[in-house]
Amino acid sequence: MNHGVYVSQQATSVSTPVVAESGVPFVVGLAPVQAADKPAAPGTPVLCTSWAEAVEKLGYSDDWAAYTLCEFMYSHFKLFACQPVIFCNVLDIATAKTEVPASDIAVTDHKVKLPIAAIDDEGLVVKEQGGSGATYKKGSDYSTYYDGEFLVIEAIQDGGAYAASKLNVAYNKVTPDSVDDAAVATGMESIELCLTTLGVVPDLICAPGYSQQATVAAAMTAKAGNINGLFRAKALIDIDSGSSGATSYTAAITKKNTANIADEDEVALWPMLKLGDHKFHMSTQLAGLIAQVDSGNGGCPYESPSNKNFQCDAMVLEDGTEVNLTLAQANILNDNGILTALNFMGNWLAWGNYTACYPANTDVKDYLIPVSRMFGWVGNTLIRTFWSKLDxxxxxxxxxxxxDSANIWLNGLVGMGYLLGARVEMLESENPLTNLMAGIIKLHVYMTPPSPAQEIDFALEYDASYVTSALQG
Structure with a gap:
């Protein structure tokens, strides 16, 4: 017998929800990792929460055509100030490279500048002018570092190369153009590693510069509807605005149809955006805008990005030709399931609330972007919250x-205005005895996210009674 008063604790009967991440992009493309201080391995997901971290792990170059991930990191961190981002670089500098023959290069201020494509590896050989003399040693005769768009070879004072007016240099350079669409499509498979290696499930999938290609778009869509066999995301797909793509809004509609961009997990976009001298794929900026809107709502994706500011001063085709749409033209694109930009009230705004499945699919949970994202987000959260209850x-x-746990969480969303109503029930009709005996439970979630207010109509009527009250009162 224990003589006294004792206290024990029992597990809480209500689980705290593990809320799924919202507005987290998974971006596949190419990065100048040869210039990175701590280069990430190719083909692996890399979580970055700041510009400095992204540059440290991936490098940076203003050559966005060659290094597509740089466009995204600039937009997301510099313009939209959002984080995190999960990058997947598919440029392997160990294989995607070629030799540059030795040549004499002029020395300025004891420095030789090679293009950023130059790789600082064993292939970098520095000799006396002409190449027939001494081979200089790194660390004693010269040092190397990346600075902006250059690999700099700097002669060390008291070293053998310090007084040289020219240096004979041979090196390997990376070849981004050798990476094809298939490599980017294959890189999409790495999204399966995000939860196990990073603890994060992204809900936006991007491949700026490549998503307009059919093989890449198909891979993005396949993953958007089935990450780890459980989770859902949205694939942000650009419609080609190059010379072989759509150079008018009517052609964009045709291109969307012929490319079979018609899935509820796809958001189709046309054309591109420009800010100063920089051109952006619209998917890049939409990912930043979605993350920004979600963050403003406590991480809940119930609000549409439409009618919110893009960071641009023009809308352009791939060759830089400016595109200006009227409200009617932009609405025609929307009516065909294409999100675009509109400069109508003094600012460039994202314009459109429909996923790519519209108008073929008119199920509200599929074709409205915020409603569809809410269904995916609630589903992702329920999976993560109750995974611990399995077995x-x-x-x-x-x-x-x-x-009880699910209903309390959903009621909280209703109280915050993120849902108009929601409940979870266990229906007898959906749970036959044979399923229960086999350990299978089916719970039915009823939920109604608010639809975006796409149209507000005012009816104006002349009321003669005001004449009487005003003049005869």
Whole structure:
């Protein structure tokens, strides 16, 4: 016998929800990792929470045509001030490279500048002018570092190369153009590693510069509907605005149809955006805008990015030709499931609320971007929250814990205005005895996210009674 008063603790009967991430992009493309201080391995997901971290792990170059991930990191961190981003670089500098023959290069201020494509590896050989003399040693005769768009070879004072007016240099350079669409499509598979290696499930999938290619778009869409066999995301797909693509808004509609961009997990965009001298794929800026809007709503994706500011001063085709759409033209694109930009009230705004499945699919949970994203987000959250309940004894206590926890969380979303109403029930008709005996429970979630207010109509009427009250009162 224990003589006294004792206290024990029991597990809480209501689970705290593990809320799924929202507005987190997974971006596949090419980065100048030869210039990175701590280069990430190719083909692996890399989580970055700041510009400095992205540059450290991936490098940076203003040559966005060659290094597509640089466009995204500039937009997301510099323009939209959002984080995190998960990058996947598919440029392997160990294989995607070629030799540059030795040649004499002029020395300025004891420095030789090679293009950023130059790789600082064993292939970098520095000799006396002409190449027939001494071979200089790194660390004693010269040092190397990347600075902006250059690999700099700097002669060390008291070293043998310090007084040289020219240096004979041979090196390897990276060849981004050798990476094809298939490599980018294959890189999409790395999204499966995000949860296990980073603890994050992205809900936006991007491939700026490549998403307009059919093989890449197909890979993006396949993953958007089935990450780890469980989770859902949205694939942001650019419609080609190059010479072989769509150079008018009517051609964009045709291109969308012929490219079979018509899935509820796709958001189709046309054309591109420009800010100063920089051109952006619209998918790049939409990812930043979505993350910005989600962050403003506590990480809940219930609000549409439409009618919110892009960071641009023009809308352009791939060759830089400016595009200006009227409201009617932009609405025609929207009516065909294409999101675009509109400069109508003094600012360049994202314009459109429909996923790519519209108008073929008119199920509200599929074709409205915020409604569809809410269904995906709620589903992702329920999976992560109740995964820990799997394989426990299936008792009424377990079922009540799941139902109560889910309903409390959903009621909270309703209270914050993120849902108009929601509930979870266990319906007898959906749970036959044979399923229960086999350990299978089906819970039915009823939920209604608010639709975006796409049209507000004012009816104006002349009321003669005001004449009487005003003049005869």
């Amino acid at each position: 426990r004894p299936m008792t009424s206590r377990l079922i009540d814990t799941v139902l």
